[in-house]
Amino acid sequence: MNLQLVKLSGDYRTQLSDMMAEWLSAEQNFSPWSIRKNDYRDFDRYLEHLELKEPKDGRVPDSVFFCLDSDRNIFVGAVNIRHYLTPSLLFTGGHIGDGTRPSERRKGYATAMIGLALDECRTLGIPWVLMTCDKANIGSAKSIIRNGGVLENEVINEEGVLEQRYWINLSGRKGALRPEKQEIEMLMCPPAHR
Numbered sequence: 001m002n003l004q005l006v007k008l009s010g011d012y013r014t015q016l017s018d019m020m021a022e023w024l025s026a027e028q029n030f031s032p033w034s035i036r037k038n039d040y041r042d043f044d045r046y047l048e049h050l051e052l053k054e055p056k057d058g059r060v061p062d063s064v065f066f067c068l069d070s071d072r073n074i075f076v077g078a079v080n081i082r083h084y085l086t087p088s089l090l091f092t093g094g095h096i097g098d099g100t101r102p103s104e105r106r107k108g109y110a111t112a113m114i115g116l117a118l119d120e121c122r123t124l125g126i127p128w129v130l131m132t133c134d135k136a137n138i139g140s141a142k143s144i145i146r147n148g149g150v151l152e153n154e155v156i157n158e159e160g161v162l163e164q165r166y167w168i169n170l171s172g173r174k175g176a177l178r179p180e181k182q183e184i185e186m187l188m189c190p191p192a193h194r
Contacts, residue, residue, distance in 0.1 A: 001069070001071075001108065001109075002069065002070040002071045003067055003068065003069055003070070003112050003113065003116065004067075004068050004070060004116070005025050005066070005067055005068075005079065005113070005116045005117065005120065006065060006066055006067075006068045007064075007065060007066075007068055008047055008050060008064070009047075009121035010043075010047075012066065012068070012075070015066070015068070015073065015075040016040055016043075016066070016075060016076055017040065017041075018074065018075070019066075019074070019075040019076075019077075019078075019101050020035070020036075020040040021084070022075070022101055022102060022117045023088050023099075023101050023102060024036070026102040027102070027109075030099050031097045032064070032078055032079060032080035032097035032098060032099055033062050033080070033097060034050065034051075034078075034097065035064065035066075035078045035099075035176050036130055037049075037082070038050070046092040046155060050064050051063060051064050055190075058086065058088065060082050060083055060084055060085070060086060060089070061082075061084075061190075062080055062081060062082045062083060062122070063080070063081045063120065064078065064079070064080050064081075065078065065079050065081070065116075065117070065120065066078045067079070067100075067109065067112075067113045069104075069109075075101070075176065076100060076101060076104040076109045076113075077099050077100035077101055077104065077109055077110065078098070078099060079096055079097065079098040079106065079113055079114070079116075079117040079120075080096070080097040080098070081095060081096055081117055081120055081121060081124065082085040082095050082096075082097075083124055083126075083155040083188050083190070084126075084130075084187060084188060084189060084190055084191065085184075085188045085189060086129065086188065087125070087188075089130075090130065090184070090187075090188065091150070091155060091157075092155060092157040092158070092163050092165070093132060093182060094129070094130035094131045094132045094165070094166075095100055095121060095126060095128060095129045095130050095131065095181060096114065096115060096117050096121070096131050098110060098113055098117065098140075098143075100113070105139070105190045106139065106156070110139065110140065110143040111142075111143040111146045111147065114131070114143055114144065114146075114147045115147055117154070118147060118168065118170060121170060122170055124190055124191060125194065126170065126187070127169075127170050127171035127172075127179075127183065127186075127187075128167055128168070128169060128170065128171055128178075128179040128183055128184075128187060129167070129170060130165065130166070130167055130168075130187070131144045131149055131161065131165075131166045131168065132163050132164060132166070133164055133166075134161050134162070134163055134164075135161075135162040135163065135164050136161075136162075137152060141164060141166075144166045144168070145166070147168060148168045148169060148177050149166030149167065149168050150166060150168075150169075150178065151165070151176050152165045152166065152167055152168055153165055167179065171183070
């Protein structure tokens with residue numbers, strides 16, 4: 001398994017098209033939402049609107065990466081990293097949204113992809129990463145736990161689905177299972193204000 005997170009560019013147009021066509025033929029409502037919010041077939045517009053650079057309509061700036069299996073030259077999934085939390089993201093959603101295309105599930109890609117996304121979170125200066133998943137999505141929960149996720153609690157999201165909230169400690173503070181109140185407040189600030 002030779003995986004890397006890459007930013008989308010014209011060099012990966014074919015990989016994107018193959019992955020999205022497969023994914024959308026299998027399901028319409030998948031994570032990360034950021035890769036399906038626009039029509040991938042209008043590539044230039046898709047690329048232009050893939051990431052949010054400034055806060056808008058209650059959404060925060062984010063980074064979108066595609067997981068490239070270099071050995072096969074295909075995208076196996078994608079991650080969306082929100083740069084900070086809003087009250088809504090603190091409740092459900094968290095910092096990272098991830099997804100693996102249907103034909104590549106149950107092969108360890110989600111666990112590896114989250115690990116790579118955590119490296120990007122370190123680069124962004126995020127000391128505590130919040131990840132959430134539907135309680136019924138056991139595979140997602142296992143991938144989060146394998147990357148150091150500690151279950152804080154379960155909540156009912158706005159769609160009435162039971163969702164689990166996990167914290168991953170990147171702060172270096174030994175033995176801490178969740179951030180302190182002041183650390184959570186910091187996670188809700190744009191990086192320039194930390």
